[in-house]
Amino acid sequence: MKKLPFAITLEVGSSHANRTGSWRVERPVYVDRVPPCNNACPAGENIQHWLYDAEPGDYETAWRRLVEDNPLPAVMGRICYHPCETACNRAQLDEAVGINAIERFLGDLAIERGWTLPLAGIATGKQVLVIGGGPSGLSAAYHLRRLGHEVRLVDSAPKLGGMMRYGIPAYRLPRAVLDAEVERIVALGIDVELNHTVSDVERERREGGFDAVFLAVGAQLSRRVEIPAGDSSHILDAVSLLHRVAENDPPLLGRRVAVYGGGDTALDAARTARRLGATDAVIIYRRSRERMPAHADELEEAIVEGVTVRWLSTVSRVEDNRIMLEKMRLNEEGFPEPTGVFEALDADVLVLAVGQDTDLSLLEEESDIAIKDGVVEVSPAMMASPKGIFAGGDAVPSERTATVAIGHGKRAALGIDAYLAGHDLVDPPRGELATFAHLNTWYYADAPRTHRPELEVARRQGTFDEIVGGLTEATALFEARRCLSCGNCFGCDNCFGVCPDNAVIKFGEWEKYEFNYDFCKGCGICARECPCGAIAMIPEQT
Amino acid sequence: MKSQPVRFYQVGSFAVGNRLVDKEERTVQSDASRSNALDSGHRACQGCGEALGARYALDAAMRATGGQLIAVNATGCLEVFSTPYPETSWQVAWLHSLFGNAPAVATGVAAALKVKGKRDVRVVAQAGDGGTVDIGFGCLSGMFERNDDVLFICYDNEAYMNTGVQRSGATPPAARTATTEAIGSEPGNSFGQGKDLPRLAMAHGIAYVATATVADLHDLEAKVERAMEFHGARYLHILVPCPLGWGSAPCDTILMARLAHETGLFPVFEAEYGVVTAVSSIRRYTPVESYLSMQGRYAHLFGEGGRPDIVARIQAIADRNISTFGLLQESVVGVGPETGSQ
Numbered sequence: 001m002k003k004l005p006f007a008i009t010l011e012v013g014s015s016h017a018n019r020t021g022s023w024r025v026e027r028p029v030y031v032d033r034v035p036p037c038n039n040a041c042p043a044g045e046n047i048q049h050w051l052y053d054a055e056p057g058d059y060e061t062a063w064r065r066l067v068e069d070n071p072l073p074a075v076m077g078r079i080c081y082h083p084c085e086t087a088c089n090r091a092q093l094d095e096a097v098g099i100n101a102i103e104r105f106l107g108d109l110a111i112e113r114g115w116t117l118p119l120a121g122i123a124t125g126k127q128v129l130v131i132g133g134g135p136s137g138l139s140a141a142y143h144l145r146r147l148g149h150e151v152r153l154v155d156s157a158p159k160l161g162g163m164m165r166y167g168i169p170a171y172r173l174p175r176a177v178l179d180a181e182v183e184r185i186v187a188l189g190i191d192v193e194l195n196h197t198v199s200d201v202e203r204e205r206r207e208g209g210f211d212a213v214f215l216a217v218g219a220q221l222s223r224r225v226e227i228p229a230g231d232s233s234h235i236l237d238a239v240s241l242l243h244r245v246a247e248n249d250p251p252l253l254g255r256r257v258a259v260y261g262g263g264d265t266a267l268d269a270a271r272t273a274r275r276l277g278a279t280d281a282v283i284i285y286r287r288s289r290e291r292m293p294a295h296a297d298e299l300e301e302a303i304v305e306g307v308t309v310r311w312l313s314t315v316s317r318v319e320d321n322r323i324m325l326e327k328m329r330l331n332e333e334g335f336p337e338p339t340g341v342f343e344a345l346d347a348d349v350l351v352l353a354v355g356q357d358t359d360l361s362l363l364e365e366e367s368d369i370a371i372k373d374g375v376v377e378v379s380p381a382m383m384a385s386p387k388g389i390f391a392g393g394d395a396v397p398s399e400r401t402a403t404v405a406i407g408h409g410k411r412a413a414l415g416i417d418a419y420l421a422g423h424d425l426v427d428p429p430r431g432e433l434a435t436f437a438h439l440n441t442w443y444y445a446d447a448p449r450t451h452r453p454e455l456e457v458a459r460r461q462g463t464f465d466e467i468v469g470g471l472t473e474a475t476a477l478f479e480a481r482r483c484l485s486c487g488n489c490f491g492c493d494n495c496f497g498v499c500p501d502n503a504v505i506k507f508g509e510w511e512k513y514e515f516n517y518d519f520c521k522g523c524g525i526c527a528r529e530c531p532c533g534a535i536a537m538i539p540e541q542t
Numbered sequence: 543m544k545s546q547p548v549r550f551y552q553v554g555s556f557a558v559g560n561r562l563v564d565k566e567e568r569t570v571q572s573d574a575s576r577s578n579a580l581d582s583g584h585r586a587c588q589g590c591g592e593a594l595g596a597r598y599a600l601d602a603a604m605r606a607t608g609g610q611l612i613a614v615n616a617t618g619c620l621e622v623f624s625t626p627y628p629e630t631s632w633q634v635a636w637l638h639s640l641f642g643n644a645p646a647v648a649t650g651v652a653a654a655l656k657v658k659g660k661r662d663v664r665v666v667a668q669a670g671d672g673g674t675v676d677i678g679f680g681c682l683s684g685m686f687e688r689n690d691d692v693l694f695i696c697y698d699n700e701a702y703m704n705t706g707v708q709r710s711g712a713t714p715p716a717a718r719t720a721t722t723e724a725i726g727s728e729p730g731n732s733f734g735q736g737k738d739l740p741r742l743a744m745a746h747g748i749a750y751v752a753t754a755t756v757a758d759l760h761d762l763e764a765k766v767e768r769a770m771e772f773h774g775a776r777y778l779h780i781l782v783p784c785p786l787g788w789g790s791a792p793c794d795t796i797l798m799a800r801l802a803h804e805t806g807l808f809p810v811f812e813a814e815y816g817v818v819t820a821v822s823s824i825r826r827y828t829p830v831e832s833y834l835s836m837q838g839r840y841a842h843l844f845g846e847g848g849r850p851d852i853v854a855r856i857q858a859i860a861d862r863n864i865s866t867f868g869l870l871q872e873s874v875v876g877v878g879p880e881t882g883s884q
Contacts, residue, residue, distance in 0.1 A: 009627075010625060010627070010628060010629065010630035010632075011628075011630070012630070012632075012633055013581070013633075014583075014628060014629040014630050015581060015582065015583030015584055015624075015629045015630055015631035016581070016582060016583045017583065017629060018583040018584075018585065018629060019583070020582070020583060020584075020585070023588065055562060056561070056562060442556065442800065442825075442826065443556045443557045444556070445555075445556065481562070490561070491559070491561045492557035492558060492559055492560060492561075493557065493558040493559025493560075493568070493569075493571070493572035494557050494558045494559075496558065496559070496571070496572065496574075497558030497559065497569065497571035497572060497759060498558065498594065498796060500586060500589065500590045500591075500593040500594040500597075500795075501582050501584070501586075501593070502578050502580075502581055502582045502597070503582060506574040507574070508574060516582070518582075519582035519583060521588045521589075522588065523588040523589035523785075523792040523793055523795070524589070524791075524792060524793030525589055525792070525793050525795055525796060527793065528793040528794065528796070528797065529796050529797075531557060537793075
């Protein structure tokens with residue numbers, strides 16, 4: 001031992017000779033668990049991570065992280081049904097984080113500031129044909145460009161956007177927002193051909209010399225039901241109603257409009273009818289409210305706007321200015337059964353919103369594509385035919401939302417990329433889900449959610465102005481900071497602070513931590529006190 | 543419209559650090575260059591609350607004094623596990639005294655510094671609950687009465703743990719220790735005995751008395767810093783759960799301290815010149831049962847042949863603390879982007 005100054009008996013640092021790590025039977029390890037929002041996002045967004053980026057106010061980084069997966073945040077921040085918020089762990093504490101509102105804030109800010117998408121990847125020399133310019137076609141085109149492939153995007157309509165333009169009413173999605181985000185994707189160097197209907201996939205592919213095809217034709221055909229009617233001019237379908245309104249050519253509906261169906265399209269049609277001047281907009285649905293496929297928020301909005309619903313009713317026949325309804329009841333399995341009880345409903349027009357089908361006539365020459373229930377069967381890599389035909393969006397079995405379609409587009413782009421490289425798409429292993437039980441919520445401050453302002457009901461009739469407003473910067477930042485960062489370290493220093501043995505090493509600002517296993521006794525306080533569940537205790541091997 | 547800056551942070555002020563606030567507002571413990579007054583390699587048990595409390599308090603004192611600090615340490619767990627010859631874990635000028643005379647030694651150190659004119663060097667004395675409430679109480683009372691310039695810190699783990707978990711004057715009622723076995727009609731430690739040292743210290747009329755736990759680091763550090771603003775005798779009483787003596791899981795040390803506060807059994811407050819000036823409100827009120835049932839020293843109160851009557855008596859103590867100190871009074875109103883509160 002070296003000679004110490006007067007009256008000093010023990011040397012500073014001498015306890016380091018005692019490696020208390022040898023006491024340990026369990027060791028803490030840092031983990032990244034999958035946050036429930038990310039897990040639920042059909043578009044595969046890394047929501048927790050872009051919220052983390054937004055928390056210090058670095059919105060551009062957040063937006064860049066977001067568009068790694070989804071090139072349409074301003075659109076999605078309006079029309080997505082946000083399964084992320086349904087899954088959010090914070091809902092068990094107070095209210096779910098308003099992810100959708102923050103996404104819109106970032107999307108709008110990007111448009112305002114003119115942020116551009118990442119550049120196209122290094123050219124591969126491969127060419128891909130994308131048929132359909134809706135959410136899945138646009139998403140696929142974007143991701144294919146980023147992977148370096150040439151893309152030709154064809155659509156039968158005069159403008160890109162698919163159902164986002166011709167199905168979703170402007171009061172939910174202003175067209176300027178859609179245009180801005182679509183243009184930004186096209187600017188990546190996508191060869192767009194509009195007003196072009198593909199009638200034969202194989203011929204189109206052969207003539208253009210394409211290496212692969214992505215089929216994203218959507219579900220544009222309104223399903224028909226047989227309804228006895230004296231005069232069929234009183235019946236029209238929701239798809240064409242919404243399409244014509246989108247093209248500024250609304251049909252004459254009359255004062256009393258009945259809509260038959262229980263999906264989101266039925267609600268869109270009824271709310272659109274109110275805006276076109278209908279005094280009565282009545283939805284006729286054969287089952288009960290609990291069994292309605294439309295999203296509950298949309299129904300609430302419609303009811304607030306004066307739309308009424310005849311539950312447990314079917315249309316029996318249409319007469320002049322009158323619809324005969326038959327009352328239904330649910331049997332034990334929950335299916336509606338006729339009761340033989342009829343009632344009349346005064347109506348000038350009946351709008352059918354009983355579902356949509358996919359027009360697959362362009363596949364008639366394709367023998368090796370399986371079609372089931374009117375849609376294309378695909379592999380997990382979205383492949384429909386081993387010859388390099390992929391499909392996604394409403395044309396394949398799915399929930400038929402724009403967000404799902406965007407996810408399909410990204411997945412298909414990866415599938416096509418793998419196909420063009422001659423191997424199978426391999427998914428990286430997925431971590432454990434970060435559940436509420438993994439969190440130590442004592443550390444999070446109480447903070448109720450910030451709600452977006454809404455247009456007053458009285459001002460909604462007769463106008464297609466957007467209903468839901470955006471968050472201000474202050475409220476968006478507040479909302480982002482409500483994120484619990486489930487399963488992913490957000491640098492709160494708790495592990496570094498609570499270790500009785502100083503066995504956590506902190507490298508500096510913004511950097512991660514490491515355990516010092518020479519001294520960690522394995523008490524597990526760090527794992528217990530980690531707010532977000534980013535530390536796991538695992539048994540020692542020896 | 544008047545705009546206000548957003549003052550809400552992801553984890554409020556409850557976690558150790560926070561990348562979203564200015565460095566000055568973060569805890570001493572979040573600083574990668576904290577002094578680590580009690581360093582790695584010490585021989586405290588897994589999950590030791592006292593090792594944690596000692597580093598929290600002395601690191602905060604080191605920051606408050608700019609490193610000009612001398613610590614006097616009574617005999618006890620803290621001394622035994624930190625300095626087995628020839629090793630030491632201390633990275634602070636540190637003196638070991640006898641079990642009972644740490645306040646007197648600290649008085650001497652303070653007097654010597656005064657004689658040498660070193661007004662900037664401050665003195666801390668520290669001991670466990672045995673060294674404070676029992677063996678060292680005479681010296682401590684004298685130090686208070688003379689108003690010597692020392693901050694005395696008691697790390698209270700509610701028994702003599704180092705020697706094998708014997709009862710001290712700070713052991714709570716009904717707790718099993720080696721000298722208060724869980725047998726007979728009144729199992730464990732008796733009710734109505736022991737000493738409430740924070741209030742005894744207040745009765746001396748000294749400048750500053752406070753209690754804290756290892757579960758609320760911000761509060762603990764603020765109290766050390768506040769104590770260092772005074773000269774004269776000051777007293778800080780920190781609850782430090784002991785997995786060995788309490789029969790709690792090592793990983794639950796901070797949880798135990800948190801529950802001790804949130805049940806009302808350990809009131810967290812500060813007092814100046816004998817008058818209570820602030821209390822820490824309970825954020826998530828918890829009945830005593832969930833706190834007691836996680837500890838082996840209360841195992842005889844639960845399960846078959848359990849003693850709900852005794853649990854009720856302990857609950858009554860908590861209830862009395864809550865009303866005496868007003869622990870359930872709303873101190874934090876809502877937090878929102880417009881209210882601007884943290």
